Amino acid sequence: MAALAVGLAADAAAQSHTVTVVRDLDYVPRAEYAGGKDRLDLYIPEGAKNAPVIFSLHGGALSAGDRREERFVGQRFAAAGYVTVVASYRLSPEVSHPAHIEDAAAAFAWVKRNIGQHGGDPDRMLVTGHSAGAYLAMLLSTDPRWLAAHTLSPRDIKGVAPVSGFFWVDKEGVAPDRPTYVWGSDPRVWAESSPARYLRADLPPVLILDTDGDEPWRQRQNADLAAALRAAGHRDVTVHKVPGRTHMSVWTKMNDSPSEETSSHILRFAARVLAAK
Template sequence: MASIILLPLSSQTGIAKDIPYAESGDPLQRLDLYCPAKKQFPTIVYLHEGSLKGGDKSEPPYSKIAEAFQSHGVGFALVNYRLFPANPWPAPIQDASRAFKWVKTHIQSMGGDPSQVYVMGHSSGAQLAGLLSTDVSYLKANNLGLRDIAGTILMGTLMSDPLQIGGRSKESQEKMWAKYLKPDWPSADAFVQAWPMAHINKDIPRMLILIAEAETTNPPILSQAIEYEKACEALGVSIHHEVLPNRTHMTAMQKLCEAGDPNTRLILDFLRIR
């Protein structure tokens, strides 16, 4: 990691694009970084949606969302990561960890506060953000721990296995894996363990879970969020969920770039930005 050359931020925009966060040279292992002019700013590491099979940081409205947070004094890292089917699990979560490590290591040189690096995701990106914040093994691989995450913002994701494979017989699990998950997932158990609910522990960082009004029941995003919140709070972990009025799965994310968006304000309050 030390040999990676840091691309300079534009002095006019505070933006650097296509920064490699791994040494492989893979074009998917890159991020765009947006930094505000103020010093000691917090930073969000953002993971896009796309069912772990698609999506890209260059797609609209990601740059506009990053610029909106930048205007509020928040650094914003838009992360690309390796995708199915060319890169089976656990490649996406490994890249999420590598990207977080890169930002944590380098943000101070950009004027940011390395103790205030957050992770955020939408849909499948939120699955990655949630798992990174609960299963310490991925951060440990990069010599970090859960306490290195200042906080986590999740938008529009389930918290546990939507196929409910875990409660089935071994034979049934194998059939489900072969029918729905192979070859992206190496096993049924790998899929079961890829959700935050499988890793409840006392070191989970504080968390804000945002759920669009239109996605509360099908799938059961709201009920799973409440279950997760209760399980974490029993261990003293601060978890808070909000239902976003008049929002769908996609508009909850898309409207974050609009001036005066109330849900952007929820995130800024979570970051303690006034």
């Protein structure tokens, strides 16, 4: 606990960057999605030049949420010196899988191509997200099909930090217990949509965060993900359980103080995996 306190204090001391926000950048210019779901916002620390990048995807069960509700994410990480991307994506029931992950991949690809113009380093990008956003972040980092559509691969992701996510779509709490308009009703599709299907030793470093206030099935999925990654030979898996938070507040409270645990764990992970070579 003493080491944790020292680490959190160091994080607090680092929060000094003035942040500029660039809103409503269109990552699918050939299309126009209702509600601006093909847009992303950039949070840029003052003086950023070849700065590391954090790419964040919001939660909401793939049927709710928006980047504009996640300004606290951009402000928190950009204040710590990271060019931060907060992206929207299309939602169910208007669309179903794989539209959500296709959008996440398109947004990541746009950032990879364009972030250098905004002070970010396209070769130092970490992906994070909460709940359904954690699911998308992990799927983007494991199943190579989605980035391959943009001539990219999971190797272009230098670290992934899912927060209170789910990783087996075909298990309790996810597709079997949710409306069919997200993943349909075919168990084969559920399995193919699961990040856990694609675990292997050469994936990017992984930081798994959840909270003791998450639903039991979700806590099981997070613990099982860590075990399955290690069983697959992955050697860079870090796990933290944030105490005293609910499924929502483990994410939404991250900007309450510079020493808040969720964001502090992510920032320490980012400092390690995105360090300049």
